[in-house]
Every structure is written in structure tokens, then in C-alpha cells.
Amino acid sequence: MTDKTAEQLSALTDGELDSQELDLLVRRLERDEELAARWTRYHLIGEAMRNNLPEQLPFDLTARVSAAIAEEAPVVAPAVATRGWKRPVVGLALAASIAAAALIGLPPQQALQPEAGAPVAVQTPEKLPGAAAGQVAQVDWERNARLNEFLMSHNESATMNQMSGVIPYARMVGYEEER
Amino acid sequence: MISAGTVCKRAACAAVLLLPVLVATTAGAAEDGQPRAAGEVRQWLERTLGGVERLNFEGTFVYVQGSHVESMRITHGRADTGEWQRLNSLSGPKREVLLANRDLTCSLPQGQITLKSRRVTSFPVSLPKDIDRLERHYAFGLQGEDRVAGHEARILAVTPRDGLRYGLRLWLEKNTGMIVRTMLVGSDGAPLEQMMYTDLRFLDVAPPAPSAAELQAAGAGDPGSGETPVSTVAEVAPVAQWSLASPPAGFEQVQHNRFQRQSDGRPTEHVVYSDGLATISLFIERVTPGRSLLEGPSRIGAMNAWGKVADGIQAVVVGEVPAATVAAFAQGLKFAPAPVTSTATTAGTADKTAETKP
Numbered sequence: 001m002t003d004k005t006a007e008q009l010s011a012l013t014d015g016e017l018d019s020q021e022l023d024l025l026v027r028r029l030e031r032d033e034e035l036a037a038r039w040t041r042y043h044l045i046g047e048a049m050r051n052n053l054p055e056q057l058p059f060d061l062t063a064r065v066s067a068a069i070a071e072e073a074p075v076v077a078p079a080v081a082t083r084g085w086k087r088p089v090v091g092l093a094l095a096a097s098i099a100a101a102a103l104i105g106l107p108p109q110q111a112l113q114p115e116a117g118a119p120v121a122v123q124t125p126e127k128l129p130g131a132a133a134g135q136v137a138q139v140d141w142e143r144n145a146r147l148n149e150f151l152m153s154h155n156e157s158a159t160m161n162q163m164s165g166v167i168p169y170a171r172m173v174g175y176e177e178e179r
Numbered sequence: 180m181i182s183a184g185t186v187c188k189r190a191a192c193a194a195v196l197l198l199p200v201l202v203a204t205t206a207g208a209a210e211d212g213q214p215r216a217a218g219e220v221r222q223w224l225e226r227t228l229g230g231v232e233r234l235n236f237e238g239t240f241v242y243v244q245g246s247h248v249e250s251m252r253i254t255h256g257r258a259d260t261g262e263w264q265r266l267n268s269l270s271g272p273k274r275e276v277l278l279a280n281r282d283l284t285c286s287l288p289q290g291q292i293t294l295k296s297r298r299v300t301s302f303p304v305s306l307p308k309d310i311d312r313l314e315r316h317y318a319f320g321l322q323g324e325d326r327v328a329g330h331e332a333r334i335l336a337v338t339p340r341d342g343l344r345y346g347l348r349l350w351l352e353k354n355t356g357m358i359v360r361t362m363l364v365g366s367d368g369a370p371l372e373q374m375m376y377t378d379l380r381f382l383d384v385a386p387p388a389p390s391a392a393e394l395q396a397a398g399a400g401d402p403g404s405g406e407t408p409v410s411t412v413a414e415v416a417p418v419a420q421w422s423l424a425s426p427p428a429g430f431e432q433v434q435h436n437r438f439q440r441q442s443d444g445r446p447t448e449h450v451v452y453s454d455g456l457a458t459i460s461l462f463i464e465r466v467t468p469g470r471s472l473l474e475g476p477s478r479i480g481a482m483n484a485w486g487k488v489a490d491g492i493q494a495v496v497v498g499e500v501p502a503a504t505v506a507a508f509a510q511g512l513k514f515a516p517a518p519v520t521s522t523a524t525t526a527g528t529a530d531k532t533a534e535t536k537p
Contacts, residue, residue: 154460154497165358170242
């Protein structure tokens with residue numbers, strides 16, 4: 001993707017594209033799956049940063065999660081319906097983390113809340129235009145997904161400690177939701 | 180701390196003496212030091228640890244973590260085939276977690292997922308030895324009474340004796356000892372995570388167990404769903420050799436799994452450490468080219484994690500403990516790729532492990 005396209009995409013995400021450019025870009029989005037995926041990502045991150053995400057996202061999350069799992073890459077895949085989804089878990093972890101990241105829509109730096117002083121690339125929607133910025137977002141996204149894999153496995157073990165009560169189960173389910 | 184532990188062990192047969200001894204040797208403990216109180220704490224702990232899995236009940240609880248609030252329905256039963264439990268989300272998207280036959284099945288909006296349990300036994304919270312162990316790192320004190328979901332409850336405060344773990348307040352239902360409210364407390368005293376029943380009914384008759392069809396659907400799911408269950412660690416080639424120079428005080432290895440991720444057959448070492456209350460997981464995997472790495476601190480909810488990468492190995496330490504604890508854990512961790520033919524070894528908390536393992 002060229003820098004110009006990236007800039008347009010970012011402008012589109014922010015609703016700052018003029019109508020002619022908008023028309024062109026939308027047509028490209030229809031053809032270019034990678035571009036569409038990137039746009040979705042920008043959009044999600046932007047909305048999340050603005051704390052604007054609705055409880056239910058207005059597109060087919062199931063398909064995106066399924067597709068992402070099929071590819072085993074935690075990117076936002078284009079909405080291609082996948083029936084009979086039954087690919088447990090790489091799983092639960094990955095599905096959960098993607099769903100969490102999507103439903104929640106938290107960009108990684110919010111979802112992960114690194115400790116104070118930790119080096120964190122803070123991206124704001126306005127600063128996402130370049131391809132490089134997009135890569136940073138994606139790397140963080142993957143990082144988040146990987147961390148969730150570990151968290152799920154950890155909680156499964158934590159259920160064995162009787163003193164924890166139902167909390168580990170609640171945490172597992174909680175990953176599906178807004179956090 | 181170590182001297183207190185030793186005293187503690189020797190005094191194990193005289194439970195009523197235990198807490199006063201610890202109070203005398205540990206700064207900052209808050210109990211009243213009355214033998215009667217210590218005995219009472221122990222009784223509550225024993226009931227809580229001993230009996231809940233035998234109960235039949237249904238209820239609703241709320242789970243609160245930061246700004247996140249979740250409401251869940253829970254049904255717990257004791258069937259011929261063993262303990263089972265069902266959780267249904269009442270808020271947000273419909274989700275269900277079914278624990279039966281030791282398998283954990285999550286039904287999510289995206290589909291159904293079964294985690295084949297790798298557990299062989301519960302954590303070794305055996306009585307009374309492990310209560311002694313708990314008391315080395317936490318001070319227990321009863322803090323009056325309260326009502327939760329209409330039930331009388333006793334409040335048990337669990338205060339860490341150092342900064343390596345979080346505190347806990349437990350509301351224990353008076354007749355059964357069941358945990359009806361939990362509050363995980365940070366070092367500043369603020370709640371990190373909470374669970375509270377808003378409705379709870381104990382049942383004389385076991386609720387209808389999950390149907391055979393449901394269990395089959397859940398358990399069968401997919402052959403080899405998720406992580407390949409492994410009965411012994413010997414069945415999967417070791418990923419790495421590792422050792423812990425100085426694990427945080429009190430944390431001992433309680434479990435070691437080795438499994439393969441369904442996706443790519445990536446073997447993962449999963450070692451679980453516990454101080455009896457808090458749990459820390461150590462994951463070790465080979466670095467997969469093209470996959471992102473986890474390095475340094477991360478936090479999700481009340482959980483902290485620390486990633487470390489060296490020599491083609493990714494290690495991740497995760498637990499419901501302060502960030503400093505996972506950091507210390509990771510710093511003491513040395514690892515190297517496993518030789519093809521040998522078995523991974525663990526060097527643990529030698530003295531303490533030997534002392535307290537059943």
C-alpha cells in the first residue's frame with residue numbers, strides 16, 4: 001500500500017475525505033481485501049481510542065473471528081461468511097482475544113495497560129497514516145492475541161485452586177466482553 | 180519468614196497456637212492473637228476448602244473488574260459422574276461455560292469450544308498442611324459478619340505478609356463455608372477484582388445434570404480440539420530446559436503440563452506455581468518466525484505478565500500477582516533449548532518444596 005493510500009485510508013477513518021476521493025477509495029475497498037482489512041483495523045482502533053464503540057459492532061464479528069482463526073493470524077479479515085465454524089481452540093484463546101479485542105475494541109496499549117515506564121508505542125488515530133504505523137498496530141494486535149492465549153491457559157489452571165472460587169471462570173468469560 | 184515457617188510446621192499439631200506464634204514473629208500482622216480466633220479461622224478455611232464441590236446450588240453473581248461488569252448465572256451440581264458446573268452470561272453477548280467430566284466447554288457467539296482438561300488432580304490444597312503453608316505468606320483474620328444474597332456470611336481477610344502477592348477478602352456463607360463474595364485487593368487497598376452473588380439458593384435435590392447429548396456435544400466437540408491433552412509430560416518432546424534462580428518466596432511448582440497447540444503443533448511447556456492462593460503460570464515455547472514476541476511487562480485486568488526472549492525461546496510468566504512478582508520471577512528464570520533426547524529438568528525452590536510437598 002502506498003503512503004498516499006494509507007493517508008486516504010486514515011482520512012476516511014476520520015471522516016475527512018472529500019467526496020471524490022471517498023468514492024474512489026470505497027471502490028478500491030470493495031476490490032482490495034487487504035485494504036479493507038486495514039481500514040477496519042484503523043476504524044476499530046480509532047473508535048476505541050475515542051471510547052466510542054457500541055456494545056455490538058455493526059459488522060459480522062463471527063466471520064471475522066472465524067476467518068482470522070482459519071488463517072491463524074490475528075488480523076481483521078474481510079467479512080467472508082464462514083459456516084460450520086468449529087475450530088476449537090487455537091482457539092478459545094485466539095477467538096477470545098480477537099473477539100475481546102474487537103468487541104472491546106481496545107487498541108493494544110489500552111488493553112494491555114503496560115506498567116508505568118514501559119516503552120509503549122502510543123498511536124493515536126490521527127497518527128496512523130503511514131504504512132509503518134499500520135504495522136505497529138498490527139504487531140501490537142498480535143501481541144495482544146498471544147498474551148490472551150497464555151491468559152486463557154493460565155486461568156484454566158487457576159480454576160483448580162479451590163480458594164479462587166468462580167473467579168477464573170468469570171475471567172475467561174470476561175475476556176469475551178468489554179474490558 | 181523462614182523461622183516463622185519452621186515454627187509453623189512444628190506447631191502444626193497444635194493449631195490453636197499457630198497464629199499467635201506467627202503474630203509474635205511477624206511484623207504487621209493484624210490478628211487479635213486470641214487462640215480462639217486462630218482456631219476459628221482454621222475451621223472456616225477447612226470448611227471452605229473441603230466442602231463446596233459437594234454442594235448443589237444455583238444463583239447469580241456479578242463480576243467486576245475495573246469498569247467492566249458482568250452478570251452470570253451459575254448452577255452447580257453433584258451427579259453420579261461427578262461435579263459439574265454451568266455458567267451463563269446474563270449481560271452482553273450470550274456465553275456459556277460448562278464444566279463437566281473435567282472438560283471445560285465454552286459456548287461463545289462465535290461457536291463452541293472445548294478445552295480438554297489436562298488436570299489430573301486439583302491443586303494440592305490438602306488439609307491441614309497447606310493451611311500452615313498459606314499462613315507463612317498471608318495473615319488470616321475474621322472481620323465481622325455481613326449478608327450476601329440474603330445469606331449470613333463471615334468475612335475472612337487474607338493479608339499478604341509481603342508485597343509479592345495481593346490481598347483477598349472472602350465472604351464465607353455461614354452454613355456451608357462457600358465463598359459468596361470475593362475481593363482481590365491491591366497493595367494500596369483498592370479492589371482489583373470482585374465477585375459477589377446477588378442470588379443464591381442451595382438445593383436439597385441435585386439440579387438436572389447436563390444431558391448425555393449435551394455432554395457428548397461438549398466433550399466430543401472436535402477430536403483434538405484446542406490443545407492436545409497430554410497425560411504425562413513425557414509424551415511431548417521437551418521445549419526447553421529451565422531453572423529458577425530464586426523464585427518469589429512461597430511459590431512452588433504444583434503442576435507441569437506439556438501440550439501442543441492445535442494450530443501448528445507448537446509444543447508448549449506450562450508450569451504452574453502457587454503459594455496456595457495466588458497462581459503463576461510459566462509458559463515456554465520456541466520462537467516461531469513471523470510471530471510477534473512478548474517482552475517485558477503487560478497487564479490485563481488483575482493479571483500481570485512478563486515476557487522474556489532469548490536463545491530462540493519465548494518465556495511468559497503470567498499470574499494474578501503484582502507486576503513486581505512476575506518481573507522477579509522472570510529475572511530469576513534461565514532457559515535454553517532442550518537437547519533433543521534428554522528430558523527437561525526443573526530446579527525449584529529446593530528447600531521449601533521438599534518441606535511442604537505432600
